[in-house]
Amino acid sequence: MMKKLLAAAALAASLAAPPLATPVLASEGGAPLEHAPIDVRDLASLQSGAKTFVNYCLNCHSASLVRYTQLRDIGLTDEQIRDYLIFNGGKVGELMTVSMPRKDAKEWFGAVPPDLSVTARSRGADWIYSYLRGFYRDPATLTGWNNTVYPNVGMPHPMWELQGERTLVHGDNGGEGHGALAAAPTFDVTRPGKLTPTEYDAVVRDLTNFMVWMAEPHQLKRREMGMWVLMGLAVLTLVTWLLYKNYWKDVH
Secondary structure (H helix, E strand, O other): OHHHHHHHHHHHHHHOOOOOOOOOOOOOOOOOOOOOOOOOOOHHHHHHHHHHHHHHOOOOOOEEEEEHHHHHHHOOOHHHHHHHOOOOOOOOOOEEOOOOOHHHHHHHHOOOOOOOOOHHHHHOHHHHHHHHOOEEEOOOOOOOEEEOOOOOOOOOOOOHHHHEEEEEEEEEOOOOOOOOEEEEEEEEEEEEOOOOHHHHHHHHHHHHHHHHHHHOOOHHHHHHHHHHHHHHHHHHHHHHHHHHHHHHOOOO
């Protein structure tokens, strides 16, 4: 009986675990990851991140496991979703997909851009946050861009107009900006962006926050349910223990 209760408690504890804990993984030979200051309870941040996602990510990457209607959970109305977040004439009830045919995407980019629905679960929030802040100019690559977290990445910087253009000054451990980074990199700004560094970091934070929420839209409900289950199991364990003591009191 007690073994079953302990097993149930362990299951409930996993349900109540913090949402999308960042896996402690090394990046692809890149720089150390920075902590992403996210909070999936911040609706204003999630709404800002959703706007950035559809403007800068959804052009090439899909989020085919998420419907636009789920954005109601972050405080948006159907009218707001339709007017500000859907640009391909789609309906609010449709999935967040791209209009670009997979065949064309493979021809233009060499590979079909991956779906981003659960990237936050596979990569972690810190990876996404660091990756989006790690782009710099590199004339040795095909796209003219490189990344400190993902060296020799095939994707150009999607938000370069906001961040501006930079060159890598310090942090390389492999020569000419292509090797593993042994320390936090530093950059030289060659062309300022539309946003200040602080403003750009805020945009990246909100985008990362939205992608974490998108990877598991019901994570807060899961945690709340897990806590109630834990409290119920605690009461049940106490009652079971009292019954056990009462049943065996005359035997001992």
